[in-house]
Amino acid sequence: MPAGLAALLGRALHQYGPITVLRSAPAPGGMTAALVEAGTQKAIVWIIGGQAVSVGQMWDAQGHDLNREMAIRMGLMPRPLAPAAVAAGLAGARTFVVGRGGPEVTVFFDPNCIFCHKLYQAAQPLLVRGKLRLRVVMVAFLKPSSDGRAAAILMARDPAAALATDENGFDVPREEGGLAPATAIPAAVRDALAANIGLLARSGPVATPTLLYRDRTGAWQIMHHGPVEGLAAFVATLGG
Secondary structure (H helix, E strand, O other), X not given: OOOOHHXXXXXXXXHHOOOEEEEEEEOHHHOEEEEEEEOOEEEEEEEEOOOEEEEOOOXXXXXXXXXXXXXXXXXXXXXOOOHHHHHHHOOOOOXXXXXXXXXXXXXXXXXXXXXXXXXXXXXXXXXXXXXXXXXXXXXXXOOHHHHHHHXXXXXXXXXXXXXXXHHHOOEOOOOEOOOOOOOOOOHHHHHHHHHHHHHHHHHOOOOOOXXXXXXXXXXXXXXXXXXXXXXHHHHHOEOO
16 A cells, blocks of 8 residues: 555545545556545545545546446456356346347347437348347336336337337437336336346446347357447347
8 A cells, every 4th residue: 555545545535534445556547546444335536646535436538437447356346247147147037129130139228328229220220121139128227217118118018119119209309218108117027127227237337228249259248338330330240
């Protein structure tokens, strides 16, 4: 542990009470990351230039979540499941398929997600030509209405058609799906949505769209924040 780190953190974070520094490590940009404990709470904090302390989210210039990466490295969070384990975890999950041919790609999808909407739009030519199948795993976390919309899709007689209604009526400025949310959600549907978001959380960042797919070698891969631009080129790299 760098000399004086505990004293610096103790002074900077005095409003949180007595601070215990559990471990520290070098971080990008010349920073130092530290895992600290205050009472029953643990957190990652960032020491900048040996003089300033930041508590909160930290990203690098490429958009990587440095808090999450350091929390995993320091044992504060579990390591994500391997892609094959995520695929195994979907066995028995409540999903549905859009499209009739081509490689199958699983997508974790929030009905209020603007990036899911853009992915859905980009996928349409491939779906129509039988070049792609999407296995949709509905999740709900972005907005209060996400639960009701995701439930309405899963409860529909034709979930793929309900998803199309949501996406065709998507309100882009408000980032709201076009399907009316369900007002009464059966326990089985709530359980299915909870299982889906739980699996997404164990896969890594809770982000949509997250794609799960097999590459040309047959190995499972996972991609958080799936591609919107260049989707056809991505699909062309997959096996049949």
